[in-house]
Amino acid sequence: MDKKPIDEISGTETTGHDWDGIQELNTPLPRWWLVVFYACIVWAIGYWIAMPAWPLLHGYTHGLLNHSQRDDVTANVQALKNARAAKEHELTKASLQQIQSNPDLLQFAMAEGKSAFGDNCAPCHGSGGQGAHGYPNLNDDFWLWGGKLEDIQHTIIVGVRSTSSETRQSQMPAFGHDAILKPGQIGDLTEYVVHLSGRAANPAAVQRAAKLFADNCAACHGAEGKGNREFGAPNLTDNDWLYGPNREDIHDQIWNGHGGVMPTWGGRLSPETIKSLAVYVHSLGGGE
Amino acid sequence: MKNLQAVPAMAAEGIARSDALASNSAANRKFYQARVPIYPKLVHGNFRKIKWIVMAITLGIYYLVPWIRWDRGPFAPHQAVLVDLAHERFYFFFIEIWPQEVYYITGLLILAAVSLFLVTALFGRLWCGYTCPQTVWTDLFIYVENLIEGDRGARIRLAASPWTAGKIAKRIAKHSAWILIAVATGGAWVFYFTDAPTLARELAAGTAPLVAYATIGLLAFTTYSLGGLMREQVCTYMCPWPRIQAAMVDSDALSVTYRADRGEPRGPHKKGQPWESRGHCIDCNQCVAACPMGIDIRDGIQLECINCALCIDACDDVMTRINLPKGLIGYDTDSNVAARLKGEPAHFRFIRPRTILYATVLVLVAAIMAFGLETRRTIDLDVLRDRNPNFVTLPDGAVRNGYTLKLMNRSDAARDFYLAIEGPLPRRVDVIGLGYVTLPVKLNVEADKVRTVRVLVTVGLHDLKGGSQKIEFALSDAAKHETRDVDTVFISGAP
Numbered sequence: 142m143d144k145k146p147i148d149e150i151s152g153t154e155t156t157g158h159d160w161d162g163i164q165e166l167n168t169p170l171p172r173w174w175l176v177v178f179y180a181c182i183v184w185a186i187g188y189w190i191a192m193p194a195w196p197l198l199h200g201y202t203h204g205l206l207n208h209s210q211r212d213d214v215t216a217n218v219q220a221l222k223n224a225r226a227a228k229e230h231e232l233t234k235a236s237l238q239q240i241q242s243n244p245d246l247l248q249f250a251m252a253e254g255k256s257a258f259g260d261n262c263a264p265c266h267g268s269g270g271q272g273a274h275g276y277p278n279l280n281d282d283f284w285l286w287g288g289k290l291e292d293i294q295h296t297i298i299v300g301v302r303s304t305s306s307e308t309r310q311s312q313m314p315a316f317g318h319d320a321i322l323k324p325g326q327i328g329d330l331t332e333y334v335v336h337l338s339g340r341a342a343n344p345a346a347v348q349r350a351a352k353l354f355a356d357n358c359a360a361c362h363g364a365e366g367k368g369n370r371e372f373g374a375p376n377l378t379d380n381d382w383l384y385g386p387n388r389e390d391i392h393d394q395i396w397n398g399h400g401g402v403m404p405t406w407g408g409r410l411s412p413e414t415i416k417s418l419a420v421y422v423h424s425l426g427g428g429e
Numbered sequence: 430m431k432n433l434q435a436v437p438a439m440a441a442e443g444i445a446r447s448d449a450l451a452s453n454s455a456a457n458r459k460f461y462q463a464r465v466p467i468y469p470k471l472v473h474g475n476f477r478k479i480k481w482i483v484m485a486i487t488l489g490i491y492y493l494v495p496w497i498r499w500d501r502g503p504f505a506p507h508q509a510v511l512v513d514l515a516h517e518r519f520y521f522f523f524i525e526i527w528p529q530e531v532y533y534i535t536g537l538l539i540l541a542a543v544s545l546f547l548v549t550a551l552f553g554r555l556w557c558g559y560t561c562p563q564t565v566w567t568d569l570f571i572y573v574e575n576l577i578e579g580d581r582g583a584r585i586r587l588a589a590s591p592w593t594a595g596k597i598a599k600r601i602a603k604h605s606a607w608i609l610i611a612v613a614t615g616g617a618w619v620f621y622f623t624d625a626p627t628l629a630r631e632l633a634a635g636t637a638p639l640v641a642y643a644t645i646g647l648l649a650f651t652t653y654s655l656g657g658l659m660r661e662q663v664c665t666y667m668c669p670w671p672r673i674q675a676a677m678v679d680s681d682a683l684s685v686t687y688r689a690d691r692g693e694p695r696g697p698h699k700k701g702q703p704w705e706s707r708g709h710c711i712d713c714n715q716c717v718a719a720c721p722m723g724i725d726i727r728d729g730i731q732l733e734c735i736n737c738a739l740c741i742d743a744c745d746d747v748m749t750r751i752n753l754p755k756g757l758i759g760y761d762t763d764s765n766v767a768a769r770l771k772g773e774p775a776h777f778r779f780i781r782p783r784t785i786l787y788a789t790v791l792v793l794v795a796a797i798m799a800f801g802l803e804t805r806r807t808i809d810l811d812v813l814r815d816r817n818p819n820f821v822t823l824p825d826g827a828v829r830n831g832y833t834l835k836l837m838n839r840s841d842a843a844r845d846f847y848l849a850i851e852g853p854l855p856r857r858v859d860v861i862g863l864g865y866v867t868l869p870v871k872l873n874v875e876a877d878k879v880r881t882v883r884v885l886v887t888v889g890l891h892d893l894k895g896g897s898q899k900i901e902f903a904l905s906d907a908a909k910h911e912t913r914d915v916d917t918v919f920i921s922g923a924p
Contacts, residue, residue: 172463244873247862248881269817280821280831379824424861426821426831426885 232413237290240420247420254421257414261406262422270425275384275401280426283381285311285373288429292370294419298407301373305405311373316357317396326353331392337366337377338386440713441698441751449717451725453733466588467661467723469571470581470715474742483559484568492613495620501525502841504876512622524802527839529809536798543794547787549677551779552760553684557670558736563663566614566656570607571721577603581718607657608649615648661722664735671732678730680763681778685736687716687727687758690769695727698751709757715747716740716758726758808846808911809837810904820920826890828921834882836904838874844906846872848882851901854919855892859885869905886919893921 145154148166155164170178188194192204222229228249232240240250259268265276272278277285286296286309299305302312316322322330333350336342355364361374368376375383384394393399406415422428440446452465497509499522506513511520519526519534526533548555557564578584578599590596619641620628631637632645655663664671678684687710695710710727717725719740722733726740744758765775815831822828838844849869850858860866861883874880886900900919905912 241862244862244880251861251881251883267817269815271818278818278821280815280818280829282821282823381824424883426829 229413232416237294237416237419237423240416241290241423250417250420251424253414254417254419254424257410257418258421261410262418265401265403270422275399277383278381279422281381282427282429283376283379284427284429285368285370285375285383287370288423288427290419290423290428293422293428294415296403297410297415297418297422298405300405301403302400303402303405305407308405309373311361311400313361313394313398313400314357315396315398318398322353322357322395326350327392327395330354330358330395331388334366334377334391334395335388338380339378439697440711441747442700443750444711444713444715444747446697446712447714447718449714449720451717451728452723453731454725454728464662465723467721468581468584468588469721469723469739470718470743471572471575472719472739472742472746474745476738476742480559480568480737480739484565487560487562487565488569492617495617495625499523504841506624508624510621511624514622525839527809527837529811529837530805533798533801536794536801539794540791540798543787543791546677547784547791549674550679550682550781550784550787553678553682554671554674554734554736557664557674558685558738561735563655563668564735564737566610566652567660567721569610570656570660573606573610574603577606604657607653611649611652611656612645614652615645618648619644661733664722665733675732679781679783680767681781683760683762683777684730685726685734685738685741685758686761686763686766687729688756688761688766688769689727690766692727692757704753709748709753711747711751713747715743719743730763806911806913807838807840808844808904808906808913809839810902810913810915811835811837812902812915812917814917814920820922822922823887827887828890828893828919829885829887830919832884832886832902832917834884834902836872836874836880836882838876838878838880841876843873843875846874847905847907848872848884849903849905850886851903851914852899854888854898854900856889856919857887859887861885869903888919888921893923896921896923 145167146157146164147153148155148164151166153166153168156167158165189202190204191206192208193201194204195202228246231246232250232253235243235246240246258266258270262270266272266279267276270279272280277283282288284292286292286301296309299307299309301309314321316330317324317327329346329350330353332342332346333354336347354366358366361369361372362377363369363374366377368374375381380386382390384390384399406418410418438446447470452467494510495508498507499509499520500507501520505518505525506520508520509522511518513520517528524533545556574584578587587596587599616632623641628637628641632641659667691708692710693708695708695712697713698704698707698711714725716727717723717740719742720726721737721739722735724731724733726734738760741758741760745755748755748757761775762777765777768775811834813833813835815833820828820830834848836846836848838846847869850856858866858868858870860870860872863870872880872882884902888898898919898921899916901914901916903912903914
């Protein structure tokens with residue numbers, strides 16, 4: 142074997158290369174590092190054999206242990222379901238009112254409801270149910286379809302303007318867009334709605350719009366504009382506006398007749414989860 | 430390592446000269462150097478005895494504490510010291526700590542740190558030398574090695590010898606013993622986290638949770654590698670404490686010291702030679718041979734020295750045999766050595782500004798902790814205000830805020846708590862599940878449990894004053910022995 146040249150200063154062998162008089166020390170890797178490195182290689186080979194490792198044309202090698210993360214998740218979820226089974230069963234049997242009056246069950250339902258709300262409802266209604274433009278605030282006392290426990294539960298099950306055959310359904314006509322009314326008439330109606338909510342409005346326009354309102358709006362919103370939960374028609378006198386309180390907002394709503402969609406959750410969420418959600422939403426503050 | 434100059438085999442009459450060399454001496458150190466194996470020689474003496482006793486006490490505490498029982502009534506585990514991760518409780522004899530009270534752990538860590546500072550400023554690296562787990566376990570591992578392979582000379586010969594059946598047998602025996610100790614170390618650790626007798630049965634039956642086996646395996650691996658294979662390298666290269674201690678130790682701190690004023694000039698001693706005009710060190714290197722760190726204490730205070738005092742025993746033994754006073758190596762201070770070299774009297778200064786400061790901090794933190802534990806409530810309240818939305822305006826202009834209250838009952842019996850709201854703010858209060866309530870409202874909380882209650886507070890339009898008003902929730906037990914008030918705010922949204 143050739144003897145590698147030794148660097149005089151450090152006493153360490155060099156790589157033998159010389160770059161313009163500069164030599165590189167051939168510093169050996171630490172033994173422990175090499176041991177770990179080789180151990181990793183041995184481990185990797187064992188891993189190929191034991192665990193799923195190689196992609197094949199159809200599927201993959203399953204390994205001797207036949208491990209599957211998907212199965213693990215399924216098993217974990219099932220274990221969780223089993224752990225919760227007793228309480229879930231109580232939820233199944235109890236009425237919404239019974240859930241609310243049993244502190245233990247209420248705590249369970251609130252936890253489940255909060256979690257389900259975060260997963261399913263928060264994207265539209267907000268993390269705390271605070272709502273947004275076009276998405277109702279669930280914390281306040283204003284309800285389009287009713288704020289009793291059963292009302293909330295039913296809304297969650299069937300949705301609003303959803304694909305369910307029993308969906309809650311209301312349709313505000315697009316009076317301007319579909320040319321049902323003339324632009325001037327819509328301007329007058331806007332003033333009328335502003336007047337209904339107790340704010341100062343153009344008296345002449347309000348007077349002109351009185352008959353228009355009775356003919357076109359009162360059927361759903363009521364003669365006094367107090368709304369009707371049968372049709373999900375909002376109360377126009379309460380200063381709670383789903384699509385905004387300003388004249389432009391109100392004009393836009395009469396012109397275009399916006400209406401959002403709430404999906405049907407019956408069949409997607411378990412009845413117990415829906416019960417928990419109803420109790421949770423009811424507890425946000427506006428429950429009747 | 431060049432040590433070829435002829436040296437006498439005997440350092441003095443009856444004292445063999447060891448060829449042990451400090452592994453860290455500048456003269457022998459190469460730029461890149463593999464670890465020099467260290468074969469510490471077993472010594473006998475007072476400090477060795479103290480170390481055996483400390484080892485017995487510390488290992489005894491470690492292995493036995495999880496088995497001490499402590500009656501806490503029907504709602505809590507009966508293990509004196511238990512970190513109950515699953516139920517989020519920490520039990521230490523009469524103390525029970527909830528996750529909300531983690532500041533007690535902070536206090537404990539501060540106490541531990543300041544104690545370490547104080548002890549180091551007074552007595553040097555007592556912790557490193559006697560009680561650090563790395564030292565205790567390494568000491569145990571070296572002792573086992575000594576039992577199986579023999580003392581220093583035998584071990585060096587064995588390491589150099591070819592692989593015979595005898596050598597293989599000895600090595601297997603040694604590593605098996607080490608692994609047994611290592612597994613027992615990991616095995617004792619897990620008992621601190623769950624009921625020890627139950628877990629012991631499960632471990633024996635093979636039905637314990639996987640995490641228990643994994644923890645035992647991991648700790649067995651680290652104990653075996655740190656105590657058996659890496660040893661002094663852990664202290665020298667991995668542990669930050671040797672570096673930190675440099676800031677704690679000054680020239681008045683006790684540490685294991687070679688009294689150069691008495692020992693130099695050193696050199697082998699021939700029989701009949703007078704002791705005058707020479708040092709008492711006969712250069713027998715027994716202190717180096719005994720050192721588990723493989724250093725030469727005569728090079729002075731150094732990073733690697735853990736102050737284990739085994740060189741004191743080794744040297745005292747030699748001094749006794751050549752009829753010189755003991756204590757050529759002993760606990761002393763740098764300033765004393767310097768003073769004696771100048772012919773001045775030596776004296777110890779334990780009371781110094783830094784020791785007074787450390788002691789004061791120690792007493793202060795201990796007092797705060799004791800006061801906190803003494804006045805610890807068994808009732809507690811956390812208030813989480815709704816922030817999303819911050820407030821809700823109602824049709825009549827009134828404003829409603831939502832609060833989630835955590836009612837904590839840390840006692841071992843179910844109790845009725847009374848919730849009230851202090852202050853003049855007129856309001857209506859609803860508790861979810863109870864509906865509209867008049868205060869104070871009675872709420873039952875189970876033993877050792879937290880009850881979550883959602884409370885809605887509504888303030889009428891004309892009672893609103895400004896955007897934010899103070900509101901105080903007050904929780905008390907039936908007899909009003911314990912109360913807990915929590916300040917929060919009521920937000921109206923007004924500018």
